[in-house]
Amino acid sequence: METFSGYRRDDGRIGVRNRVAVLPTSVAASAVADRIATDGGPRVTATPHQMGTEQPEPARRRTERVLAGIGRNPNVGGALAVELGTEAADASAIADEIVADDTPVETLSIRDAGGTRGAVERGREAIDSLLEEAARARFESADASELVFGVECGGSDATSGIAANPAVGNACDRLVEAGGTSCFSETPEFIGAEHVLAERCVDESVRERLLECVDRRESVADLMGVDLRGTQPTPGNQEGGLTTIEEKSLGAIAKGGTAPIRDVVDYADPLPVGGGLVVMDTPGYDVESVVGKVAGGAQVIAFTTGRGSTTGNPIAPVIKVTGNPQTAERMANNMDVDASTVLDGESVEAVGERVYETLLSVADGDRTEAERRGMAEFAINELQPRELASLGDPT
Amino acid sequence: MKGIVLDEAAVLLADGDTVATAIADLEAGRAIETEDLPGDRTVLEVAEPIAFGHKLAVTAINAGEPIAKYGEVIGSATERIEPGEWVHTHNCESNRGRGDLAEGSA
Numbered sequence: 168m169e170t171f172s173g174y175r176r177d178d179g180r181i182g183v184r185n186r187v188a189v190l191p192t193s194v195a196a197s198a199v200a201d202r203i204a205t206d207g208g209p210r211v212t213a214t215p216h217q218m219g220t221e222q223p224e225p226a227r228r229r230t231e232r233v234l235a236g237i238g239r240n241p242n243v244g245g246a247l248a249v250e251l252g253t254e255a256a257d258a259s260a261i262a263d264e265i266v267a268d269d270t271p272v273e274t275l276s277i278r279d280a281g282g283t284r285g286a287v288e289r290g291r292e293a294i295d296s297l298l299e300e301a302a303r304a305r306f307e308s309a310d311a312s313e314l315v316f317g318v319e320c321g322g323s324d325a326t327s328g329i330a331a332n333p334a335v336g337n338a339c340d341r342l343v344e345a346g347g348t349s350c351f352s353e354t355p356e357f358i359g360a361e362h363v364l365a366e367r368c369v370d371e372s373v374r375e376r377l378l379e380c381v382d383r384r385e386s387v388a389d390l391m392g393v394d395l396r397g398t399q400p401t402p403g404n405q406e407g408g409l410t411t412i413e414e415k416s417l418g419a420i421a422k423g424g425t426a427p428i429r430d431v432v433d434y435a436d437p438l439p440v441g442g443g444l445v446v447m448d449t450p451g452y453d454v455e456s457v458v459g460k461v462a463g464g465a466q467v468i469a470f471t472t473g474r475g476s477t478t479g480n481p482i483a484p485v486i487k488v489t490g491n492p493q494t495a496e497r498m499a500n501n502m503d504v505d506a507s508t509v510l511d512g513e514s515v516e517a518v519g520e521r522v523y524e525t526l527l528s529v530a531d532g533d534r535t536e537a538e539r540r541g542m543a544e545f546a547i548n549e550l551q552p553r554e555l556a557s558l559g560d561p562t
Numbered sequence: 563m564k565g566i567v568l569d570e571a572a573v574l575l576a577d578g579d580t581v582a583t584a585i586a587d588l589e590a591g592r593a594i595e596t597e598d599l600p601g602d603r604t605v606l607e608v609a610e611p612i613a614f615g616h617k618l619a620v621t622a623i624n625a626g627e628p629i630a631k632y633g634e635v636i637g638s639a640t641e642r643i644e645p646g647e648w649v650h651t652h653n654c655e656s657n658r659g660r661g662d663l664a665e666g667s668a
Contacts, residue, residue, distance in 0.1 A: 326615060328632070329565070329573060329575070329583060358658050385658065405650070408613065408614075408615030408616040410637060412656050412658055413635065413637060413657070414637070417631070417632040417634050473615070
């Protein structure tokens with residue numbers, strides 16, 4: 168049996184890290200949250216983001232849902248929600264959601280603490296007690312079936328579809344076979360490949376939801392009177408040899424593997440443990456897309472890149488996989504798995520096995536290159552008012 | 563590797579594909595010799611320099627015809643493309659997400 172050692176939470180879920188998260192409710196609290204996390208040491212990470220203190224109601228709900236989801240991620244052993252005190256997003260409401268999963272949580276208002284200096288001092292005290300509580304988690308052996316694995320791609324080129332994505336897809340298949348959950352997303356990158364995915368949905372309702380998500384993303388382009396080709400494939404993708412959105416999509420979906428699609432969930436919605444292959448409706452912007460899956464409970468992310476990427480995440484370790492031999496060489500200290508060997512004749516299955524072994528060893532505590540370098544990007548996908556008005560409220 | 567490697571120069575990903583992906587920087591004039599080309603041909607001459615990761619036609623494609631990779635349509639040819647020519651944004655366009663072609667848009 169494939170096992171790893173992790174942190175057992177009171178609700179039964181297993182974390183692969185034991186972090187304390189500092190969650191600002193708006194951009195106004197982000198710098199203070201960052202400072203509190205820096206002072207708190209390596210086990211404390213902040214999620215600074217750019218959401219404003221005022222947001223339209225559905226956008227505010229999304230911000231709260233993402234932050235609460237991050238706090239509930241099993242890798243989080245304690246959370247501190249920090250607000251300026253004037254935001255629409257409510258730190259107490261976020262804390263209530265997080266504590267519902269038995270995760271220790273505190274809130275802090277910069278206004279009530281007497282400004283930034285007082286907030287940093289109070290934050291330090293809160294962190295001390297949260298670190299103590301997090302340290303009480305039982306460290307024990309867990310089964311691969313308890314893993315929720317999110318897969319992402321960024322900086323794609325032609326090798327992504329030939330080598331890195333099929334290898335990660337093979338690892339997804341292995342995890343699903345072992346009883347775990349794999350999740351892939353980035354709906355704009357289903358355009359032109361949705362017919363392939365639709366055939367793999369387990370039933371008609373899942374199929375309809377998948378096609379609706381793709382239609383909605385494509386109609387945003389139509390509504391705005393723009394040619395999606397202006398942004399997809401990106402200029403970088405094009406330099407790497409990708410010509411059309413269809414070509415990019417057909418390569419991108421390979422990272423989800425070949426298992427049946429069991430469900431389609433909204434951005435940042437909870438991902439089921441032991442749930443097979445699940446699609447999440449996220450934007451193509453990789454940092455926001457990763458955050459959506461981590462808010463949904465993914466403990467580990469695999470991130471494929473052709474042209475190179477350094478990105479990480481504050482809560483989930485991010486495993487970098489490249490299929491491009493130049494990137495494997497030039498950015499060796501940012502890459503965890505070299506899948507470019509596929510171009511030399513190594514089988515996709517063999518590289519997939521290496522990705523899967525890396526997933527288990529990272530779950531077991533091995534640090535990824537992004538973790539070693541302190542890479543921890545965070546961004547929340549904001550609903551745009553025009554998008555809301557034109558398309559209805561997808562929340 | 564997924565697909566068929568053509569003379570260590572390019573990979574043809576599925577049966578019926580009209581383009582292959584270069585797995586090395588290919589020089590103009592290079593002869594790719596292989597039994598795995600569509601039709602009866604066993605030699606494909608690279609018509610122009612093609613960078614690693616970029617595509618070349620393995621068969622003639624007429625303007626307006628679909629271009630196939632991964633066994634699926636990835637777009638349409640905007641002009642006639644001869645075997646061995648580079649296939650990219652200058653001669654292949656997407657059929658999807660075309661807000662620019664939507665009724666009423668500028």
